[in-house]
Amino acid sequence: MTSDSFFEKPKNGEPWDVAIIGSGPAGLTAAIYTTRGARSTIVFGGTAWGGQLMLTSEVDNFPGFPEGILGPDLMNNMRKQAERFGTEIRNQDIESVDFSASPFVIHVNNEQVLAKTIIVATGAATKWLGIPGEDKLRGRGVSSCAPCDAPFFKNKKVIVAGGGDSAMEEALVLSKYASEVTIVHRRDAFRASAAMQQKVLSNKAIKILYNTEIIELFGEQKLEKAKLKSTEKGEWEMPIDGLFVAIGHIPQTAIFSKTLTVNEIGYLVRNSQDGYETATNIPGVFTSGDVHDHHYRQAVTAAGFGAMSALDALRFLDMEKEN
Ligand SMILES: Cc1cc2nc3c(=O)[nH]c(=O)nc-3n(C[C@H](O)[C@H](O)[C@H](O)COP(=O)(O)OP(=O)(O)OC[C@H]3O[C@@H](n4cnc5c(N)ncnc54)[C@H](O)[C@@H]3O)c2cc1C
Structure with missing residues (x-):
């Protein structure tokens, strides 16, 4: 006692x-x-x-x-x-x-x-992507909660991974703060509801990369860039400050x-x-x-x-x- x-x-x-x-x-x-x-x-x-x-x-x-x-x-x-x-x-x-x-x-x-x-x-x-660099950079640019962390990304470049309603919500929240929001989705269409997709598609601050996967993250103290791979472009690197994983x-x-x-x-x-x-x-x-x-x-x-x-x-x- x-x-x-x-x-x-x-x-x-x-x-x-x-x-x-x-x-x-x-x-x-x-x-x-x-x-x-x-x-x-x-x-x-x-x-x-x-x-x-x-x-x-x-x-x-x-x-x-x-x-x-x-x-x-x-x-x-x-x-x-x-x-x-x-x-x-x-x-x-x-x-x-x-x-x-x-x-x-x-x-x-x-x-x-x-x-x-x-x-x-x-x-x-959280379901994470399971790619190299992700574990190390969690909490240092890698997040799964835009309502929690979006204000830390004011005027920064961020990626949202996913294609469902959660990914759309995360992207919409982030678009109020970040200078650039890119949704990366590995399929050729979102599975989010039509209403959520419409909100995203009509938001000029949000870009979309379909048929694209994030395959590796880089950065020492914080996230600096992601390696992406698409059927069309092959592999390339994109400088980013934040990655929001929204795959469930x-x-x-x-x-x-x-x-x-x-x-x-x-x-x-x-x-x-x-x-x-x-x-x-x-x-x-x-x-x-x-x-x-x-x-x-x-x-x-x-x-x-x-x-x-x-x-x-x-x-x-x-x-x-x-x-
Ligand atoms: C990276 C990240 C950042 C976040 N940042 C924020 C933030 O800034 N602000 C905010 O409000 N929210 C944030 N969240 C969300 C917040 O952490 C969750 O909403 C909150 O932790 C949920 O609390 P919980 O107690 O329900 O469950 P959890 O925090 O998930 O705790 C569940 C516990 O149950 C235990 N457990 C599971 N199975 C068993 C078992 N069989 N036996 C014994 N124990 C078991 C686990 O070990 C764990 O300790 C963040 C989430 C993540 C992943």
Whole structure:
């Protein structure tokens, strides 16, 4: 028990009040709320603890940091805040959950951990291009979030990779800041909706390269140029300051999708009922952040959902106690 915590941790074999799966902004915010709500809380943070913001440098749109903050620093702060109130955080990936048991049984590293409620906050992973130079330059010109990073590219040259609605949205956001926006798409037509395509095609600041692939990125401290390849022109290099990869996300739901309801693209479905806005189809199991939110995908919205799911779990536990 830390000096600021309000509960005793469960002894061997006893269930935790709340188990949170995922340690991004959603999971750690949920933990701050459930521990301050005097409920014993364990976070399975994953081997890649901290989530997507660990992959970026400057975060300029999270409230409370007027000069911005580095993504990993923000996540370290959230972790410390959750630990201050007694959250136990394990950097482990859970393997499965038995949702039919009561309490729920979490399987992790040959151990079984019991929990009365579960908050799933496993996020969604960006699909990257997987080309040489991309990993090294992530957060140094390579991004996957125009609403997050577009203002850093004022009067700069950027490429957007992709051909769906997300790529169109990223290009439109970037066109407000960048001097040149080029959408690079490997096919001969976009798969984006007609309305989104029309907006892009009528935007004079956006150029389009069809039948073109980005095959390599170059730069030391920051992105400097991309090598492109097209059926028509062969290979050539283009000086650029930014690359926005918009070829999709993979919601981290594979281990739950047999039991928890997911939509056609694999995101958890919120089953809001009885005032529980973050409920899933299983009573006592809640969802939080990018794992269900395909639309907003922001740290602050994930944190907001974290607070909502925690308040739902706290109320669920209180109601159980009364019954
Ligand atoms: C490069 C980049 C830059 C970004 N910049 C910004 C920005 O400037 N501002 C902004 O608002 N947003 C930004 N975003 C978006 C923001 O990071 C996400 O919206 C936010 O992190 C979502 O939070 P989350 O908690 O829902 O999920 P995530 O951050 O994805 O965290 C999910 C967590 O779940 C864990 N996990 C997954 N599976 C398991 C498992 N089986 N067991 C245990 N743990 C598991 C993962 O390890 C991870 O820790 C950026 C995203 C990227 C990729």
